[in-house]
Amino acid sequence: DQQVKQNSPSLSVQEGRISILNCDYTNSMFDYFLWYKKYPAEGPTFLISISSIKDKNEDGRFTVFLNKSAKHLSLHIVPSQPGDSAVYFCAANPSYGGSQGNLIFGKGTKLSVKP
Amino acid sequence: DTAVSQTPKYLVTQMGNDKSIKCEQNLGHDTMYWYKQDSKKFLKIMFSYNNKELIINETVPNRFSPKSPDKAHLNLHINSLELGDSAVYFCASSQPAGEQFFGPGTRLTVL
Numbered sequence: 001d002q003q004v005k006q007n008s009p010s011l012s013v014q015e016g017r018i019s020i021l022n023c024d025y026t027n028s029m030f031d032y033f034l035w036y037k038k039y040p041a042e043g044p045t046f047l048i049s050i051s052s053i054k055d056k057n058e059d060g061r062f063t064v065f066l067n068k069s070a071k072h073l074s075l076h077i078v079p080s081q082p083g084d085s086a087v088y089f090c091a092a093n094p095s096y097g098g099s100q101g102n103l104i105f106g107k108g109t110k111l112s113v114k115p
Numbered sequence: 116d117t118a119v120s121q122t123p124k125y126l127v128t129q130m131g132n133d134k135s136i137k138c139e140q141n142l143g144h145d146t147m148y149w150y151k152q153d154s155k156k157f158l159k160i161m162f163s164y165n166n167k168e169l170i171i172n173e174t175v176p177n178r179f180s181p182k183s184p185d186k187a188h189l190n191l192h193i194n195s196l197e198l199g200d201s202a203v204y205f206c207a208s209s210q211p212a213g214e215q216f217f218g219p220g221t222r223l224t225v226l
Contacts (some may be wrong), residue, residue, distance in 0.1 A: 032213060041219070043217030043218050044205070046215065049214060098172075102163050103215065104160070105150075105158040108156055108158075
């Protein structure tokens, strides 16, 4: 029973173009979302986050969009660079009960940016 | 400076053994976590601990126990290891409601 879903296991993009990574969630109680980036043999590193009171958050080449009615968020990377090649995890932070901080992760999308 | 460190990076052991994985953070964070990434690549929370409160994911077998000697350390002890325990284990830390910083992971292989 996946509460956070990343339906595309992989994505290949040309350098300089836009990368769009998608994420869907099922629990309307989630109110904070994060994207993490992971290189092989390393731990995930925080990339960008968004609160449910916003629909967009931008940080340099990275923008996250949130559509609460559709329970969908996406990460846009513009322009994509070869160094962006990694696995991207979407995560939700439940705020209810004692679970705050116990992130619920999607399965990840492997992004390959080709020179 | 390493923010969140784990030892060992690789651990190979036999079924039935007891093993520990150590985690240390030098960020001054109040909360630490253990996650498991299984063969299907799902990254799932096992525990979170903030000095006095331990929150356990109910699906985690009681063979797994976190031990925190102080705020900067949260070690993971695993008793009677099983084949299904083979996975990559990640430690993380954060301030309350802050983003989590992850360690490099420990790849556990149970033979």
